[in-house]
Amino acid sequence: MRTFTRMLSPRLWVRTPRVLPGFGLSMGLTLLSMTLLVLIPLGGLILFTATRMTLVEFWEQAIVEPRVLAAYRLSFGASFLAALLNAVFGFLVAWVLVRYPFWGQRFVDALVDLPFALPTAVSGIALTTLYAPTGWIGRWLAPWGLQIAYAWPGIVIALTLIGLPFVVRMVQPALEQLEEELEEAAASLGATRWQTFYRVILPTILPSLLTGFTMAFARAVGEFGSIYFIAGNMPYRTEIAPLLILIRLEQFDYVGATAIGVVMLLAAFALLLIINLLQWWSGRYRL
């Protein structure tokens, strides 16, 4: 009986005695709004598929169906390439911003966050116009037979723009916390600058770089607005998975749309879990 009353006591799950007021109110409001706005709708998505489809139907319609499979391949493939581009150039931008003072640095630093604030429809029409065969950049590539807009390279470029801030903003603080002594020690032990980079700096930064990479990838997988304009949206070729959901919905195929939605949602959950694990890993080495 005593253990039972102790289990009910808030002391067990609230670690420090509560001095400040308002825990019940603020926590209650948070949980209520989150349940109504986020958890019930997302749970409903999974429940809808579970009640309307058998596992075999789900497998046939949402996984192995050729058009759906092509959309997944494009969504995940292009997102991977874009995240890779961001890992390389995002690292470079972060490195330059932290290490080399140059004129206009503060402006460039502020500019990095542009993709967070710029609506995807705006970046979508701007990139499409830029890379279309008559566009500022597209017209120089068209004579070489290079098609960017309305083809998969355009999708990669739009996804790179969307994910650009993630790697920079993850790597930047890690580079700032890097201790100068480590590099001095490596140099005094005879390491070349390049050796110091890939044997001392890179391993220390790696958890942050991987976190940024995964965040950029996760953001790209779900992206819709900018791709809608630049992709050309041809079935089997330039049709991303979120667009296929929209097409199924417009055909009133709620079950088919939801099934693809469930696959994308599970992918998002998995990526969120990986991001959390990576952040825990990078946090372990931080002082």
Next chain:
Amino acid sequence: MAGGIVFRADTACSRGGHAITESAWTRRFLILAALGFLMLFLILPLLLVFVYAFGEGLGAYFRAFTEPDARAAITLTLITAAIVVPVNTGIGIAAAWSIAKFDFRGKQILISLIDLPFAVSPVIAGLIFILLFGARGWFGPWLLERDIRIIFATPGIVIATLFVTFPFVARELIPLMQAQGTEEEQSALTLGASGFQTFWRVTLPNIKWGLLYGIILTNARAMGEFGAVSVVSGHIRGQTNTMPLHIEVLYNDYQTTASFAVASLLALLAVATLAVKSLVEWKISRDHAAAAREAEQGRTG
């Protein structure tokens, strides 16, 4: 996480010594490569929006906003933001207060759950509300009987936007409030302040800059949301088209100048958002420097 306010000391200038830096030519090359990348992916698209918007002169630019459909789209976007921003600001402050000022089990899980709308595709954000409130959704028949329209109407657009912008204020405030601890609030309470007075007089002045950026970012995302809104809006011209959807309609109609004119408003909003962020970072680092100086004087004096 990404997008947050970061305050940092100026480390770039303090690094010296030839052993731990690169040659001048390597540095120049790397700076140029980084700037070239940003030029290609950020500056050129942004520049293009304004060049195309003003391409046919000021007259054509302003004509794009006098059209009734454009006015309706701007009005709908403003209404949506006017509902979404205050609601999500309130929820965000409550979430940050409970997470940052108290210790409890499952805190990490709660933070991840708050981030969830950020990880979910905007199309899925629209889809879930179609399943709940659409004509063939769970509450569809019930709503139809009572003649309440949510999907393909303003309420659906507001709800989808609420979902998409749910995490932003909390994400800005949680790290800021965690770093500040609870000592100041505890002193206020000891001196007899009520809970509300403590929040209003102690906590709020401490978080005001971070809160400002959170609100501005929520506003930019609410006004610019495309995917989720596109699913629930039904694209009824002059009725359920927000600014981003109006841009889409104009662009697909080959009305390039008009579509870039409307886009330029949202691009300006994005630039203003970044300006506020820079200002906020500057204010926070200045406040920190001032606090550090005071502490130093207290010790020596």
